[in-house]
Amino acid sequence: MILPVLIMPDRRLKKRCYEVEEINEETWQLLDDLHETMQAHDGIGIAACQVGVLAQICVIQVEEEDEVLELINPRILYGTGETLDIEGCLSLPETYGTVKRFAEITVEYYDREGELMEMTASGYLARCVQHEVDHLQGILFTEKMVEAIPPEKIEEWMEEHFND
Numbered sequence: 001m002i003l004p005v006l007i008m009p010d011r012r013l014k015k016r017c018y019e020v021e022e023i024n025e026e027t028w029q030l031l032d033d034l035h036e037t038m039q040a041h042d043g044i045g046i047a048a049c050q051v052g053v054l055a056q057i058c059v060i061q062v063e064e065e066d067e068v069l070e071l072i073n074p075r076i077l078y079g080t081g082e083t084l085d086i087e088g089c090l091s092l093p094e095t096y097g098t099v100k101r102f103a104e105i106t107v108e109y110y111d112r113e114g115e116l117m118e119m120t121a122s123g124y125l126a127r128c129v130q131h132e133v134d135h136l137q138g139i140l141f142t143e144k145m146v147e148a149i150p151p152e153k154i155e156e157w158m159e160e161h162f163n164d
């Protein structure tokens with residue numbers, strides 16, 4: 001089911017989400033709904049708080065051919081390097097800007113079967129995980145933004161920074 005996405009300044013987006021204590025049918029339904037909602041909005045990631053559920057759950061799919069990554073109670077164990085790139089957010093329409101993130105991260109999380117998983121990610125996937133994990137703490141990317149980029153300037157910025 002496609003759920004309505006909360007838009008700032010909805011206060012639920014600023015709340016710290018609760019740890020999931022039991023993975024059950026409700027959790028699976030939420031994961032499926034998050035997946036559908038993300039795809040319906042052409043998003044690459046969405047956190048449960050963005051649909052008003054204050055649970056530490058998020059789903060990510062950076063490229064269409066990627067498998068949907070489902071993270072329950074994710075913890076970033078460590079990060080290395082630093083990278084600057086543009087981010088946007090389904091809860092902040094028409095808002096884009098650069099954010100400094102770790103270039104590579106190792107994250108621990110539970111999957112939908114309740115298995116404790118560990119994953120190392122780099123590139124835009126690493127960025128996306130950091131963005132979503134921030135959501136679960138009530139942190140929006142604009143709080144870490146280095147520079148706001150107007151939508152019409154995004155392409156220009158990308159060309160300037162990724163031409164080599």
Ligand SMILES: [Zn+2]
Nearest residue numbers: 088089090091
């Ligand atoms: Zn977001």
